[in-house]
Amino acid sequence: MAEKKWMPRWFYQLASPRWCYQITGKLLPGFAVAALLLLAGGSIWALMFAPADYQQGNSFRIIYLHVPSAILAQSAYMLMAVAGAIGLIWKMKVADMVLKSAAPIGASMAVLALATGAIWGKPTWGSWWVWDARLTSMLILFFLYLGVMALNSAIENESTAAQASAVLSLVGVVNIPIIKYSVEWWNTLHQPATFKLTEKPAMPAEMWVPLLVMVIGFYCLFAVSLMMRLRNEIIWRERRTGWVRELLIKQ
Amino acid sequence: MTMQTNSEDLQRQSLSGLFWATCRREYLLSFRRKSDLVNPLIFFLMVATLFPLGVSPEPGFLAQLAPGVVWVAALLSTLLSMDALFRSDYEDGSLEQLLLSPQPLFLVVLAKVLAHWSVTGLALTVMAPLLGLMLFLPAEGMPGLMLSLLLGTPTLSLVGAIGAALTVGLRKGGVLISLLVLPLYIPVLIFGSSAVQAAVTGLPLGGYLALLGALLALALGLAPLAISAALRISMSS
Numbered sequence: 204m205a206e207k208k209w210m211p212r213w214f215y216q217l218a219s220p221r222w223c224y225q226i227t228g229k230l231l232p233g234f235a236v237a238a239l240l241l242l243a244g245g246s247i248w249a250l251m252f253a254p255a256d257y258q259q260g261n262s263f264r265i266i267y268l269h270v271p272s273a274i275l276a277q278s279a280y281m282l283m284a285v286a287g288a289i290g291l292i293w294k295m296k297v298a299d300m301v302l303k304s305a306a307p308i309g310a311s312m313a314v315l316a317l318a319t320g321a322i323w324g325k326p327t328w329g330s331w332w333v334w335d336a337r338l339t340s341m342l343i344l345f346f347l348y349l350g351v352m353a354l355n356s357a358i359e360n361e362s363t364a365a366q367a368s369a370v371l372s373l374v375g376v377v378n379i380p381i382i383k384y385s386v387e388w389w390n391t392l393h394q395p396a397t398f399k400l401t402e403k404p405a406m407p408a409e410m411w412v413p414l415l416v417m418v419i420g421f422y423c424l425f426a427v428s429l430m431m432r433l434r435n436e437i438i439w440r441e442r443r444t445g446w447v448r449e450l451l452i453k454q
Numbered sequence: 455m456t457m458q459t460n461s462e463d464l465q466r467q468s469l470s471g472l473f474w475a476t477c478r479r480e481y482l483l484s485f486r487r488k489s490d491l492v493n494p495l496i497f498f499l500m501v502a503t504l505f506p507l508g509v510s511p512e513p514g515f516l517a518q519l520a521p522g523v524v525w526v527a528a529l530l531s532t533l534l535s536m537d538a539l540f541r542s543d544y545e546d547g548s549l550e551q552l553l554l555s556p557q558p559l560f561l562v563v564l565a566k567v568l569a570h571w572s573v574t575g576l577a578l579t580v581m582a583p584l585l586g587l588m589l590f591l592p593a594e595g596m597p598g599l600m601l602s603l604l605l606g607t608p609t610l611s612l613v614g615a616i617g618a619a620l621t622v623g624l625r626k627g628g629v630l631i632s633l634l635v636l637p638l639y640i641p642v643l644i645f646g647s648s649a650v651q652a653a654v655t656g657l658p659l660g661g662y663l664a665l666l667g668a669l670l671a672l673a674l675g676l677a678p679l680a681i682s683a684a685l686r687i688s689m690s691s
Contacts (some may be wrong), residue, residue: 204538262510347634347637350637353630353634357630358623362691370620371616375637377676381669382641391650
């Protein structure tokens, strides 16, 4: 691999479960501290110091949870599909494990986005649920996650399960834009858009800077929980190898 | 070396010959088990019967509901028939032979799905006006209903076949398929039922039919790839 100097050494080492376990072990504390600081700082800033909305008052503050979780739900699906493609093409075990570990996190982010949206919708729109295009496509994204998770748990052979869920998540990725646009057109057909989330008034910086902090914090949190799940998965799948046994004896 | 000459021999057979041979086999198999042919159609009819009983027998109300109900019923009965697509081939080992054969799997899979569609989706399309009558769909809506089903059900079959291929090795495949495939069916449902509604209200429906056609073209090009990959994965364990 000497000719591949343009690629840092640790990058292709990630393909080996053992090295991946060690590298994530080194990265984990840093990301954990960053997630803690950003989320704590962002929440305090967002909840106490950001100005209240002139129309919605304090109820708007839930967007500091809602927007990051919605962004994460989408990013996690993309990550899952990319990991699936890598796993299918290069047959990398670690990519399979990333796919399996990312699915439940993405699904829980989608649930969080839907729940916070509902809680915000009750005082603002007067109902928990509106068949708005964005809500509906988030719900469908959640269903796609559930499908991947169900398929993964239904197949007993680990490598078959990983490949099958990789195919499914790739099919889902092709479909996500189609679903998104079809739902948007459907919404404009069936009912006039009474409530529009898309055209927000331009936020002042005091409002969006804490939001940005929260988004970055959520990404760090995602990285932390992904790495923790991944490390568990690595230990479990490599439980018959020598290095895992040594590791267990040491502890 | 015998295998080399053998595969060369096979490749001399034209690809269209392969396509039609697969179709012919599918038709023979399905017409020998007639109950499998009729079951999705009976299901289609029964689901549509449930709606007046469950909601309201009032004609005006049902007419409003009809486009969506017929489309949802067609979608569900396509889904129901999907599980059998590869199951018997898997059980008697002929699926393994198909995967081992030197012919392009893309074409074989496409032929299988299209043959399957012509005995389910096409039959549903022909039967749809009956359901339209039962649900008081205005006569203006009928051409829209049939055209949208004609363009939409092949997409449903192609996408459903991905789910069938992924779950073919599993004993409890039936429920799982619906979980995997239903979210992917949503665009077809939206455009299909919108086309019927546009036809009922006298709006032009060319746009919806074009969108359904675009989805079909996309599915024709990409779904067989996913189906073949999924079949190979399912058979590898």
